[in-house]
Amino acid sequence: MLTVDQVEKSYGGAGRLSRRGKKVLQNISFVVEEDEVLGIIGESGSGKSTLGRLLLGIEKPDKGTLHFDDRDIAARAGRRRISAVFQDYTSSIHPYYTVEKALAEPLKLYGWKDGDIGLRIDFLLRQVGLDSSYRSKYPHELSGGEAQRVCIARAISTEPKCIVLDEAVSSLDASVQFQVLELLKELKASYGISYIFITHDIQAAVYLCDRLMFIRSGQIEEIVSARQLTEVRSEYAAAMLDMALRLAGQGEASSAGGEQRKERIW
Numbered sequence: 328m329l330t331v332d333q334v335e336k337s338y339g340g341a342g343r344l345s346r347r348g349k350k351v352l353q354n355i356s357f358v359v360e361e362d363e364v365l366g367i368i369g370e371s372g373s374g375k376s377t378l379g380r381l382l383l384g385i386e387k388p389d390k391g392t393l394h395f396d397d398r399d400i401a402a403r404a405g406r407r408r409i410s411a412v413f414q415d416y417t418s419s420i421h422p423y424y425t426v427e428k429a430l431a432e433p434l435k436l437y438g439w440k441d442g443d444i445g446l447r448i449d450f451l452l453r454q455v456g457l458d459s460s461y462r463s464k465y466p467h468e469l470s471g472g473e474a475q476r477v478c479i480a481r482a483i484s485t486e487p488k489c490i491v492l493d494e495a496v497s498s499l500d501a502s503v504q505f506q507v508l509e510l511l512k513e514l515k516a517s518y519g520i521s522y523i524f525i526t527h528d529i530q531a532a533v534y535l536c537d538r539l540m541f542i543r544s545g546q547i548e549e550i551v552s553a554r555q556l557t558e559v560r561s562e563y564a565a566a567m568l569d570m571a572l573r574l575a576g577q578g579e580a581s582s583a584g585g586e587q588r589k590e591r592i593w
């Protein structure tokens with residue numbers, strides 16, 4: 328279980344042009360249960376990725392605490408079972424690494440023996456719908472969807488209990504997005520992983536998430552069940568949902584994939 332309690336984060340610096348003391352997150356408290364998917368939704372600049380970095384232990388909060396299974400995420404032990412998939416799949420994989428090397432790296436770090444790594448890589452590739460011929464490919468030889476599948480394979484390689492997905496499907500075209508969302512659902516069903524799904528895309532969030540957390544200017548506006556969106560109370564969340572509905576309506580005319588997703592979501 329993930330517990331975030333009264334977290335604050337500011338960025339500041341000494342330079343004349345720096346954003347001195349800019350408070351990016353404040354009063355952030357929430358809990359994510361085992362096996363739950365929480366969507367984090369908000370406008371650009373609202374603090375979503377900053378919160379993602381704090382959840383991954385890449386940065387530390389100025390105030391407050393983040394715990395995973397009662398261990399402080401600021402300590403290495405606390406973040407051992409949390410992994411990440413980012414938007415920019417092209418730069419997430421080292422350009423000179425083959426898929427095999429990219430997948431072997433975390434396994435070695437987590438103590439897998441050389442003799443077992445090959446089989447594990449084949450298994451992981453199968454889990455994300457790729458065959459072992461992908462082992463020898465370099466990132467530039469992969470489509471966006473394939474590259475993101477490799478990133479997901481890497482994220483699950485160390486058997487995390489939680490994955491932070493930061494705009495992980497946003498750069499993919501609609502049909503590939505849908506396939507990756509399906510894959511994430513399947514993996515969650517198989518492994519019981521919880522996800523923190525950071526996104527602008529409310530449709531994708533509703534499709535994948537159990538609850539949605541709307542953040543605005545670094546503060547939580549509202550947390551709502553994805554099955555009870557008609558019950559949102561804050562104007563901000565209602566406006567974002569309304570906008571997503573309109574966009575879905577526009578997409579309906581031009582995209583069969585969008586239609587399929589819209590029907591299933593709303």
Ligand SMILES: Nc1ncnc2c1ncn2[C@@H]1O[C@H](COP(=O)(O)OP(=O)(O)OP(=O)(O)O)[C@@H](O)[C@H]1O
Nearest residue numbers: 338339346351369370371372373374375376377378
């Ligand atoms: N390292 C940093 N130094 C200074 N300011 C930062 C830093 N990282 C983020 N910020 C600022 O914090 C605010 C929140 O940024 P963040 O990237 O968390 O937002 P976001 O909601 O993820 O936005 P987007 O959806 O556009 O990615 C922004 O105003 C951003 O400029």
